[in-house]
Structure formats: C-alpha cells, structure tokens
Amino acid sequence: MTGLIRxxxxxxxxxxxxxxxxxxxxxxxxxHSPRMLVRRPGLVIKQVYNTGALSLVIIxxxxxxxxxxxxxxxxxxxxxxxxxxxxxTVVAMALIKELGPxxxxxxxxxxxxxxxxxxxxxxxxTDQLSAMEMMAVNPVRRVLVPRFxxxxxxxxxxxxxFTCIGLFGAHVVAIDLLSVDVGAFWQQMQSTVDPxxxxxxxxxxxxxxxxASLLAVWEGYNAVPTAEGVGRATTRTVVITxxxxxxxxxxxxxxxx
Amino acid sequence: xxxTRSVEIGTGLFVLLGMSALFFLTTQTTGGDxxxxxxxxxxxxxxxxxxxxxxxxxxxMSGVTIGRVNSVTFDGDTLQAKVVFEIDSKxxxxxxxxxxxxxxxxxxxxxxxxxxxxxxxxxxxDGSEIxxxxxxxxxxxxxxxxLVGGGSGDKE
Numbered sequence: 337m338t339g340l341i342r343x344x345x346x347x348x349x350x351x352x353x354x355x356x357x358x359x360x361x362x363x364x365x366x367x368h369s370p371r372m373l374v375r376r377p378g379l380v381i382k383q384v385y386n387t388g389a390l391s392l393v394i395i396x397x398x399x400x401x402x403x404x405x406x407x408x409x410x411x412x413x414x415x416x417x418x419x420x421x422x423x424x425t426v427v428a429m430a431l432i433k434e435l436g437p438x439x440x441x442x443x444x445x446x447x448x449x450x451x452x453x454x455x456x457x458x459x460x461x462t463d464q465l466s467a468m469e470m471m472a473v474n475p476v477r478r479v480l481v482p483r484f485x486x487x488x489x490x491x492x493x494x495x496x497x498f499t500c501i502g503l504f505g506a507h508v509v510a511i512d513l514l515s516v517d518v519g520a521f522w523q524q525m526q527s528t529v530d531p532x533x534x535x536x537x538x539x540x541x542x543x544x545x546x547x548a549s550l551l552a553v554w555e556g557y558n559a560v561p562t563a564e565g566v567g568r569a570t571t572r573t574v575v576i577t578x579x580x581x582x583x584x585x586x587x588x589x590x591x592x593x
Numbered sequence: 594x595x596x597t598r599s600v601e602i603g604t605g606l607f608v609l610l611g612m613s614a615l616f617f618l619t620t621q622t623t624g625g626d627x628x629x630x631x632x633x634x635x636x637x638x639x640x641x642x643x644x645x646x647x648x649x650x651x652x653x654m655s656g657v658t659i660g661r662v663n664s665v666t667f668d669g670d671t672l673q674a675k676v677v678f679e680i681d682s683k684x685x686x687x688x689x690x691x692x693x694x695x696x697x698x699x700x701x702x703x704x705x706x707x708x709x710x711x712x713x714x715x716x717x718x719d720g721s722e723i724x725x726x727x728x729x730x731x732x733x734x735x736x737x738x739x740l741v742g743g744g745s746g747d748k749e
Contacts, residue, residue: 496611
C-alpha cells in the first residue's frame with residue numbers, strides 16, 4: 337500500500353519536474369532566438385524551407401479536400417432550411433477560426449514535427465550534439481533554435497495557405513458542382529466574417545506554431561539515444577502535439593468569445 | 594552554393610505565397626459590401642426601434658448599396674435611436690421626403706437601411722434629416738401581439 341502511494345507520488349513528482357524542465361527549455365530557446373535570427377539567418381531560412389516549403393504539398397492537398405467536404409456537408413444540411421447561400425459563411429467561419437489552424441497544426445506535427453524530432457534524436461544518438469559541445473559550439477543555439485524558429489515562422493503562413501485553398505475547394509464544390517450562386521456565396525461570407533475572426537485565426541496559428549515546434553524540438557533533444565528511443569520520441573511528438581493543440585484550441589476559443 | 598540558392602528561392606516563394614494568402618484572407622473574406630466613396634454626405638434619421646442595426650451596416654436604395662451607417666446612438670432628448678449614415682456624393686438627387694426603413698437581408702441576415710424615393714423637388718444634402726421612417730420589425734413584438742390577440746378570444 338505504501339509502495340503504491342510512493343509510486344503515485346513519484347509519478348506526479350516526475351510529471352511536475354518534466355513540466356518545469358520544459359518551461360525552462362522554452363525560455364532558453366526564446367533567449368537565444370533573437371541572436372540567432374540576426375547572426376545566422378541562413379540557418380533559420382534553411383529550416384523555414386524544411387518545415388514550411390516542404391510541407392506545402394500536404395497542406396494544399398488536405399486544405400482543398402477539407403474545404404470541399406465542408407462545402408458538401410454545409411450544403412446538404414443548410415439545404416434543409418433553404419439556406420444554401422450561407423454555405424460560404426459556414427465554410428469560411430469554420431476554416432478561419434478552427435479547422436485551418438487546428439488541422440494545419442496536426443499535419444505540421446505529422447510532417448515537420450516528426451522530421452525535426454527524429455533528426456535531432458538521431459544527432460543525439462550518433463553523438464553529434466556531444467561533438468558540437470566538444471568544439472565549443474552550443475548545440476541548443478546551433479541546432480535547436482533555428483529549427484524552433486523555422487517552425488514558428490512557417491506555421492502562420494501554412495495556416496493562411498491552408499485556409500485559402502480550403503475556401504477555393506469549397507468554392508469549387510459549392511459553385512461548380514452544387515450550383516450555389518457565386519455572388520451569394522461570397523457576399524454572405526464577407527458580411528459575416530469579421531476582422532476579429534481572422535485575428536483569432538492568426539493568433540491560434542502563431543500559438544500552435546510555437547507549441548508544435550517546441551514539442552518536436554524538446555522530444556528530439558530528450559530522446560533516449562537509441563534506435564528505439566528515437567522512434568518513441570517521434571511517436572510522442574505527434575501524440576503530445578495533437579493533445580496540446582486541441583486543448584489550447586479550446587482554451588483560446590473560450591478566452592476569445 | 595547551388596543548393597543554398599534553391600533553398601533560398603523555395604523559402605522566398607513559400608513566404609510570398611503565405612503572405613498573399615494572408616492578404617487574400619484579410620481583404621477578400623471580410624469587409625461586408627464593397628462600399629467605398631471619396632466624398633459622402635451625412636444624413637440623420639430617428640427611429641423608435643433600430644432592432645440590431647449596427648454601424649457599418651449598408652444603406653441601400655433599390656437594393657443597391659449607396660452608403661453606410663456611421664453611428665447608432667440613443668438620443669436622450671427625443672428618447673429615440675439616432676442613426677447617422679453617409680451616402681456617396683454621386684447620389685445627390687435623392688428627394689428629401691424619401692423614407693428610410695430598417696430591413697433585414699433574408700430571413701436571418703443582418704439588418705440594413707433601405708431608402709425609398711419620395712416625390713419632393715428638394716434633395717437630401719449634408720446634415721439633412723429623414724422624417725419618414727419605419728422601424729425594425731422585432732420578431733418578439735410580432736409574436737407577442739399575435740399571442741395576446743389570440744389569447745383575448747380564449748374563454749377560460
């Protein structure tokens with residue numbers, strides 16, 4: 337019985353300790369960020385390319401079909417109230433405020449987050465990070481900060497592209513396939529969507545960008561330096577990012593209402 | 594060197610694409626009707642009830658947007674809602690006995706001001722007031738009237 341209580345105590349203690357270490361890690365990255373951005377912009381640009389530009393294909397394809405299916409579902413359900421013209425509003429609101437940032441963050445975790453954590457984990461497993469320390473190069477600054485910054489910079493752009501392509505997909509489905517009136521589609525959307533909604537979407541995309549890149553870098557850096565450990569770190573990146581993004585999404589939405 | 598160049602070009606294209614997407618979102622999905630005029634003149638109208646009319650709501654004549662609501666305030670002297678709206682100066686020959694009504698776009702749409710031309714020889718100009726107004730239809734009042742009216746005949 338006492339053993340059980342001690343186990344639970346240790347688990348909770350360990351969780352709190354990891355959480356605290358995570359915050360300190362975040363602060364450490366942020367502290368080094370401005371300097372890296374000014375001194376070594378090339379490294380950051382490389383990572384924007386890796387996480388952003390190389391994620392474009394998956395983002396665009398998924399965005400198109402998410403927008404398209406929203407158009408279909410919106411049309412099918414709104415048609416019951418003879419309100420098919422509102423399909424533009426429904427799609428735009430859903431994409432701008434929720435689905436754009438959330439789905440992009442999940443795809444980002446799957447496409448770029450896993451790449452980041454496995455890359456860093458493997459660097460650690462093959463002692464590249466220790467080698468850098470031997471050469472008096474700070475691996476946090478040289479390896480982690482550019483990857484973190486690359487993700488943070490790329491994410492808002494990815495969300496914006498996802499949302500635009502989604503609207504385009506909804507446009508194709510609603511207007512070309514289901515013959516909703518093109519004027520009503522855009523006019524109703526424009527009269528309902530407020531700049532505030534777009535600000536909310538941008539805020540979310542920025543927060544998710546920080547969280548997704550931070551978790552990927554953290555998991556990679558703390559991976560057990562074995563083949564199995566790197567694999568496990570990659571899995572944990574996706575799982576934890578998904579949970580964190582969805583919880584944060586709820587909290588931001590509740591705060592912005 | 595060649596590889597760095599292609600990375601730079603890829604990143605540049607990506608950021609440009611992202612910025613144009615942001616630009617598209619902020620300009621094309623919001624903004625309501627596309628009313629923009631260099632010169633406008635202001636007209637005032639008093640309503641008993643404005644419903645849910647907001648500032649920036651369109652002012653339409655024959656269904657075409659010709660202006661926009663500037664402010665909706667409560668006037669303490671007349672105990673009415675004071676609506677100030679501006680109309681594009683292009684339309685300077687609107688009779689001053691035109692009437693303004695608060696209408697709803699569609700069943701659930703937002704509210705706007707609809708102007709209906711009168712027959713006067715004088716035209717609306719900056720600072721004029723519209724005297725013929727029709728309030729917003731408040732659904733609750735209608736239902737209330739209907740219920741009370743129906744209830745009075747009830748013998749119970």
